[in-house]
Amino acid sequence: MAIEVKNLNVYIKENHILKDVNILFPEKQITCIIGPSGCGKSTLLRTLNRLIDSTEHVRLEGQVLVDGVDVIGSGPEITELRRKIGLVSQRPCPLPMSIFDNVAYGCRINRMYRKHRQLIWNVQKQLQAVGLWEEVRGRVRTPASRLSIGQQQRLCLARSLAVEPEYILADEATSALDPISSKTVEDLFVSLKNDYTILMVTHTLRQALRIADNVVFMYMGEVVESGPADSVFHHPQAELTQKYLSGAFS
Amino acid sequence: MNSRILKDRTAHFVMLCMSLFAILLVLLMAAGLYLKSHPVLEAHSLWKLLFSSEWRPMKGEFGFLPFIMGTIWVTQVAIIFALPVSLLTALFLTEYAKPFVKRLVFPALDILAALPSVIYGVWGVLVIVPIISKRIAPHFMDFSSGYTVLAAGVVLGVMIVPLLVSLFIEVFSNVPMELRDASLALGATKWQTTRKVVLRKTFTGVVAATVLSVSRAMGETIAVLMVCGCVIGIPQGVLEACYPIPALIANNYGEMLSMPYYEAALMFAALILFAVVLIFNLLSRMVLYRIEKKEE
Numbered sequence: 001m002a003i004e005v006k007n008l009n010v011y012i013k014e015n016h017i018l019k020d021v022n023i024l025f026p027e028k029q030i031t032c033i034i035g036p037s038g039c040g041k042s043t044l045l046r047t048l049n050r051l052i053d054s055t056e057h058v059r060l061e062g063q064v065l066v067d068g069v070d071v072i073g074s075g076p077e078i079t080e081l082r083r084k085i086g087l088v089s090q091r092p093c094p095l096p097m098s099i100f101d102n103v104a105y106g107c108r109i110n111r112m113y114r115k116h117r118q119l120i121w122n123v124q125k126q127l128q129a130v131g132l133w134e135e136v137r138g139r140v141r142t143p144a145s146r147l148s149i150g151q152q153q154r155l156c157l158a159r160s161l162a163v164e165p166e167y168i169l170a171d172e173a174t175s176a177l178d179p180i181s182s183k184t185v186e187d188l189f190v191s192l193k194n195d196y197t198i199l200m201v202t203h204t205l206r207q208a209l210r211i212a213d214n215v216v217f218m219y220m221g222e223v224v225e226s227g228p229a230d231s232v233f234h235h236p237q238a239e240l241t242q243k244y245l246s247g248a249f250s
Numbered sequence: 251m252n253s254r255i256l257k258d259r260t261a262h263f264v265m266l267c268m269s270l271f272a273i274l275l276v277l278l279m280a281a282g283l284y285l286k287s288h289p290v291l292e293a294h295s296l297w298k299l300l301f302s303s304e305w306r307p308m309k310g311e312f313g314f315l316p317f318i319m320g321t322i323w324v325t326q327v328a329i330i331f332a333l334p335v336s337l338l339t340a341l342f343l344t345e346y347a348k349p350f351v352k353r354l355v356f357p358a359l360d361i362l363a364a365l366p367s368v369i370y371g372v373w374g375v376l377v378i379v380p381i382i383s384k385r386i387a388p389h390f391m392d393f394s395s396g397y398t399v400l401a402a403g404v405v406l407g408v409m410i411v412p413l414l415v416s417l418f419i420e421v422f423s424n425v426p427m428e429l430r431d432a433s434l435a436l437g438a439t440k441w442q443t444t445r446k447v448v449l450r451k452t453f454t455g456v457v458a459a460t461v462l463s464v465s466r467a468m469g470e471t472i473a474v475l476m477v478c479g480c481v482i483g484i485p486q487g488v489l490e491a492c493y494p495i496p497a498l499i500a501n502n503y504g505e506m507l508s509m510p511y512y513e514a515a516l517m518f519a520a521l522i523l524f525a526v527v528l529i530f531n532l533l534s535r536m537v538l539y540r541i542e543k544k545e546e
Contacts, residue, residue, distance in 0.1 A: 054427075082435050082437045086435070087435035089432065093426070093428045093432040095429065095446075095450075096450050096451040097450065105436060105446070109433075109439075109442050110436075145545070159436065
């Protein structure tokens with residue numbers, strides 16, 4: 001139940017965005033991907049769930065093994081792949097519907113439940129899992145856009161969890177939030193790692209330091225260094241990593 | 251005073267004047283139409299003018315119901331025909347089409363939108379009218395010239411498709427990519443995303459675009475005039491001739507104006523058209539406002 005990236009190259013038009021990337025994301029741990037802006041972190045995430053397909057003029061080479069199955073090329077059905085890999089994006093993106101319908105959306109499109117009661121139960125369970133239930137229980141039928149940004153982000157997480165994924169991709173999921181909401185969401189991820197394999201792109205080194213089990217440092221589309229958080233942070237091997245961690249560039 | 255501040259203020263002032271002028275123009279037009287149609291309004295009750303179908307200018311009887319109904323029928327057929335076509339085309343172009351398809355289709359739409367309406371009229375007379383007369387009408391009646399509500403509606407529908415498509419494309423392009431990604435990332439197909447997220451998000455925009463096109467369609471004259479049959483009477487179905495308001499005005503204004511009240515009656519027809527478009531727009535604004543408020 002891990003994701004393994006082998007010799008992955010991504011080109012958009014003539015630009016070589018990801019260069020020969022090899023990483024193993026271990027199961028039920030938090031792996032933080034760090035690196036300066038434009039180093040290909042987000043592209044890597046978008047390749048894993050194949051959202052990159054909607055980008056024009058994109059070309060993929062190499063292998064991405066999700067549960068041992070290569071998802072590049074024809075591979076398994078893409079909707080099933082995406083169901084298995086939840087996504088929490090940088091800015092919260094509630095769908096234009098009520099709080100309840102947002103969480104129920106994925107269950108409905110994937111036809112997960114026969115009975116409405118099961119659906120209601122699952123929605124409640126997920127809202128509880130992200131600590132939103134107490135805050136919204138009286139108004140789950142009101143539009144999700146009325147929630148605060150921090151609540152919206154937790155709603156998006158609940159929405160992802162509702163389709164029973166095995167992996168969660170978070171693309172700077174806390175960077176648009178205020179410090180308190182940010183902390184809440186961060187703690188949520190930590191609590192979720194017993195059940196999910198979490199891949200997190202982050203800009204804040206402190207955050208990575210706090211929660212990462214493993215760290216991948218990327219620079220200019222290449223993986224410079226990766227491994228257990230402890231060793232990458234405290235005994236970085238590459239000079240580039242040392243410089244980045246010391247704040248020489250960001 | 252600093253010269254760039256002076257320029258800024260001048261620009262502000264000039265633009266304000268122009269905007270006021272544009273609004274004033276509309277008011278002037280309404281006032282002018284009202285004044286011109288005043289004689290016929292004095293001679294007949296408003297109720298009778300709007301809801302009588304007796305049209306005998308020689309006897310001084312002016313009942314506009316057939317023309318109003320003609321306008322409504324033609325517009326209705328046009329929108330029923332144009333709406334699904336435009337909606338699906340716009341969705342295809344924004345959500346599904348490859349870039350090179352867009353590069354081919356966009357200029358074609360622009361050309362269609364820029365074609366003079368008389369060309370659509372000729373096309374209607376040469377293609378649509380014969381098809382209706384020879385192929386469609388015989389299934390339902392003994393004889394039809396083909397100059398019918400259906401012909402006018404289809405021609406009008408084809409005319410507003412480019413406008414609707416470009417408005418819809420504008421509306422759909424405003425949906426953030428992240429919203430589509432959010433849906434796709436949950437395992438939705440493209441169609442599910444389009445239907446449940448894009449269309450839902452843009453519902454008010456779609457209605458607003460449709461209203462704009464309907465307003466345009468109501469006033470379209472030449473192409474409709476050429477294929478509608480211009481027979482005075484309330485149409486009972488799409489295979490009957492009709493006589494929409496713009497056609498009435500275009501056909502008769504300038505002729506027989508010596509007849510008492512005739513000019514005033516035609517001006518009143520224009521006022522009706524003006525009022526119908528205005529009321530239709532106001533109503534839809536109100537509905538949209540309600541919906542938006544509910545969803546905020």
